[in-house]
Amino acid sequence: MSKNDLCMTDMHCHILPGVDDGSHDMEESLDMLRIARKSGIDRMILTPHYKASHHNASPDTLRKRLALLRAEAKKVGINVELALGNEVLYFSDFLEAYYAGRILTLNGTDRLLTEFHPTADYMYVRNAMDELIGAGFIPVLAHLERVECLVSVPERVFELRDIGCEMQMNAADYMGAMGRRVRRFLQELLDKEAVDYLGTDAHDRKTRTPDVRKCLGDLYERYDDEYVRSIAYMNADLIFEHVSAEESNAD
Ligand SMILES: [Fe+2]
Numbered sequence: 695m696s697k698n699d700l701c702m703t704d705m706h707c708h709i710l711p712g713v714d715d716g717s718h719d720m721e722e723s724l725d726m727l728r729i730a731r732k733s734g735i736d737r738m739i740l741t742p743h744y745k746a747s748h749h750n751a752s753p754d755t756l757r758k759r760l761a762l763l764r765a766e767a768k769k770v771g772i773n774v775e776l777a778l779g780n781e782v783l784y785f786s787d788f789l790e791a792y793y794a795g796r797i798l799t800l801n802g803t804d805r806l807l808t809e810f811h812p813t814a815d816y817m818y819v820r821n822a823m824d825e826l827i828g829a830g831f832i833p834v835l836a837h838l839e840r841v842e843c844l845v846s847v848p849e850r851v852f853e854l855r856d857i858g859c860e861m862q863m864n865a866a867d868y869m870g871a872m873g874r875r876v877r878r879f880l881q882e883l884l885d886k887e888a889v890d891y892l893g894t895d896a897h898d899r900k901t902r903t904p905d906v907r908k909c910l911g912d913l914y915e916r917y918d919d920e921y922v923r924s925i926a927y928m929n930a931d932l933i934f935e936h937v938s939a940e941e942s943n944a945d
Pocket of ligand 1 (some may be wrong): 836
């Protein structure tokens with residue numbers, strides 16, 4: 695299969711208009727989608743923040759906003775596939791909120807994009823992951839490079855992977871947005887093929903954009919082609935091609 699037959703997926707972005715600190719309005723969302731397409735992205739999982747301390751848009755609101763964005767994108771000829779999830783800042787009552795129907799996994803799968811405060815204590819992260827895995831989720835650790843307890847002790851990443859977590863890195867952080875120490879941390883993990891997904895974590899059309907071109911070029915230069923394709927393209931297929939019960943009922 696040639697590279698052109700594959701679909702590149704952005705696993706993490708804030709492009710849905712007006713629901714979090716990402717895109718402000720439909721125009722900005724459409725511009726962000728154009729940037730993503732230009733950089734080769736075919737599929738995006740839109741992952742608005744869910745934070746216990748904030749007002750969070752309900753799943754119903756997110757679905758309606760997604761339908762609007764899809765319709766507008768189609769109208770202006772932007773050919774990109776979109777799916778929905780949340781980026782959840784882990785909190786102690788997470789399960790209660792999830793079972794109450796307030797939080798979305800990635801495209802209706804068992805995978806949950808899970809974020810921690812940069813200064814979270816490792817035992818807190820580990821216990822949270824144990825809880826999520828015990829409840830049947832596969833946690834995908836959002837921008838793992840922003841969690842200091844992992845950057846300072848990279849072995850912990852392998853421990854978390856061993857218990858069943860998956861790892862998502864931000865393209866911009868790999869390119870140095872968080873400094874050289876963080877880039878080296880990611881390089882060390884990529885050397886050992888310990889990162890599972892690439893995401894843009896795009897928030898706007900100016901500074902935190904969904905442009906992965908430089909990152910992808912750099913990855914292909916340094917790492918095995920097959921591995922780069924797995925994190926930018928193939929690993930997300932399982933999530934993207936999942937059809938939730940809800941969607942199949944709607945058909
Ligand atoms: Fe994010």
